[in-house]
Amino acid sequence: xxxxxxxxxxxxxxxxxxxINFCVQNFGSIKEKQTLSFEADKxxxxxxxxxxxxxxxxxxxxxxxxxxxxxxGKTNVLKAIDFLRSLVIEPENKKTNDLSFHPFLFDTTxxxxxxxxxxxxxxxxxxxxxxxxxxxxxxxxxxxxHFNPNRSSIFKRTTNLENQFSKIKLGSxxxxxxxxxxxxxxxxxxxxxxxxxxxxxxxxxxxxxEVTDWFSNFLQPIVHTTTELDGYxxxxxxxxxxxxxxxxxxxxxxxxNISDVIINKEEKDIPVGFIDFLEKQVKAPxxxxxxxxxxxxxxxxNIEFEHTVNEEKYSLALELESQGTQRYYGFAGxxxxxxxxxxxxxxxxxxxxxxxxxxxxxxLSFLINSKQSQLIATTHNRELLNNKDIFRNDxxxxxxxxxxxxxxxxxLADFDSSVIRDTSSVYNAYKIGKLxxxxxxxxxxxxxxxxx
Numbered sequence: 001x002x003x004x005x006x007x008x009x010x011x012x013x014x015x016x017x018x019x020i021n022f023c024v025q026n027f028g029s030i031k032e033k034q035t036l037s038f039e040a041d042k043x044x045x046x047x048x049x050x051x052x053x054x055x056x057x058x059x060x061x062x063x064x065x066x067x068x069x070x071x072x073g074k075t076n077v078l079k080a081i082d083f084l085r086s087l088v089i090e091p092e093n094k095k096t097n098d099l100s101f102h103p104f105l106f107d108t109t110x111x112x113x114x115x116x117x118x119x120x121x122x123x124x125x126x127x128x129x130x131x132x133x134x135x136x137x138x139x140x141x142x143x144x145x146h147f148n149p150n151r152s153s154i155f156k157r158t159t160n161l162e163n164q165f166s167k168i169k170l171g172s173x174x175x176x177x178x179x180x181x182x183x184x185x186x187x188x189x190x191x192x193x194x195x196x197x198x199x200x201x202x203x204x205x206x207x208x209x210e211v212t213d214w215f216s217n218f219l220q221p222i223v224h225t226t227t228e229l230d231g232y233x234x235x236x237x238x239x240x241x242x243x244x245x246x247x248x249x250x251x252x253x254x255x256x257n258i259s260d261v262i263i264n265k266e267e268k269d270i271p272v273g274f275i276d277f278l279e280k281q282v283k284a285p286x287x288x289x290x291x292x293x294x295x296x297x298x299x300x301x302n303i304e305f306e307h308t309v310n311e312e313k314y315s316l317a318l319e320l321e322s323q324g325t326q327r328y329y330g331f332a333g334x335x336x337x338x339x340x341x342x343x344x345x346x347x348x349x350x351x352x353x354x355x356x357x358x359x360x361x362x363x364l365s366f367l368i369n370s371k372q373s374q375l376i377a378t379t380h381n382r383e384l385l386n387n388k389d390i391f392r393n394d395x396x397x398x399x400x401x402x403x404x405x406x407x408x409x410x411x412l413a414d415f416d417s418s419v420i421r422d423t424s425s426v427y428n429a430y431k432i433g434k435l436x437x438x439x440x441x442x443x444x445x446x447x448x449x450x451x452x
Contacts, residue, residue: 017122020054022037025117028076038060050063156168166188195211244261259307
């Protein structure tokens with residue numbers, strides 16, 4: 001099984017950085033514009049744990065949970081967020097490269113139309129709005145606005161598809177020298193964003209630096225069920241980026257009977273093909289690759305968990321632990337980051353390999369201890385909806401596939417009291433399908449007749 005690798009930066013900003021809302025159109029199973037919002041409604045329910053008060057009185061949620069049947073599109077919402085992040089901080093190096101995504105394919109007209117992603121966010125207490133329109137070949141339009149304090153354009157970008165050239169029009173209040181603007185335009189390939197072009201240049205542009213910093217440091221890569229978290233957490237602990245004491249404390253409170261995390265280093269010869277893999281697949285920095293070549297060795301970090309039983313200490317290698325323990329070790333590292341830093345992490349199928357009680361424990365630990373972080377996760381754990389004491393309606397979202405096979409995204413807060421009256425009715429209403437977002441199953445009979 002191929003496992004993806006997650007890179008999370010340990011960044012802490014003194015001022016608030018948050019997502020306000022995210023919109024997606026014509027991406028994967030999402031046909032029409034759908035909006036995921038973190039703006040809290042007027043409810044005071046669990047306010048101390050869920051809500052961060054941002055600039056100009058904006059009340060933002062720390063958590064967004066997305067429920068839905070398999071293939072309803074909930075993962076595509078997270079993939080769209082992750083794709084936008086990649087567009088910004090991982091710009092293509094060649095203008096001949098296609099953008100790696102699929103539009104909505106069940107409509108021949110829409111599949112040929114452009115796709116649009118937009119995000120409204122806060123960075124260092126300043127509110128920004130960023131929108132990008134694109135197809136497989138190019139970025140067609142792009143716009144960045146800030147509210148500092150009033151609405152003001154930072155730039156608008158258009159692309160001439162015939163000559164594959166991008167033109168950038170700066171806002172009236174933005175002043176950079178003409179040479180820097182030309183440099184920015186020349187580095188903004190037709191399949192790059194302006195923000196990605198900025199990352200290739202050596203120019204001063206405060207607003208672009210603030211926004212690219214937000215995408216690089218606050219918004220983190222998507223965590224899939226196959227994402228290899230244990231290696232990241234182990235290296236993070238070894239380099240003191242992640243606090244081992246906090247991770248051990250999280251594991252203890254989760255009742256894993258783990259009293260310590262022990263890391264052993266071992267020098268090994270570089271495996272055949274590893275350098276080539278780093279250069280061509282991972283696209284690792286040249287200086288890091290050269291450092292490995294000169295050293296001729298790689299450092300392997302082996303981890304063991306110490307268990308204390310009847311006052312005796314026993315150590316088990318990571319691979320001897322259960323899948324649930326291994327998964328939660330990775331989550332303990334993420335939780336440590338969410339508590340100590342200001343970051344947003346999208347997680348697909350949060351409940352994977354976790355007991356329902358442990359799932360709830362993780363969420364509550366995040367809500368109680370985090371100060372300036374956000375968690376966006378898909379889940380099938382409907383038991384959470386049976387306890388109104390631990391969730392807010394505006395933090396719960398659903399995806400449902402329409403008759404035309406497109407994704408519809410909506411919030412539990414959209415339903416009135418005639419559907420949702422109390423705690424039990426939320427769980428029961430979802431269970432029996434009143435809220436949608438559940439599979440429409442047939443009977444249990446399987447036709448084994450080979451005849452058509």
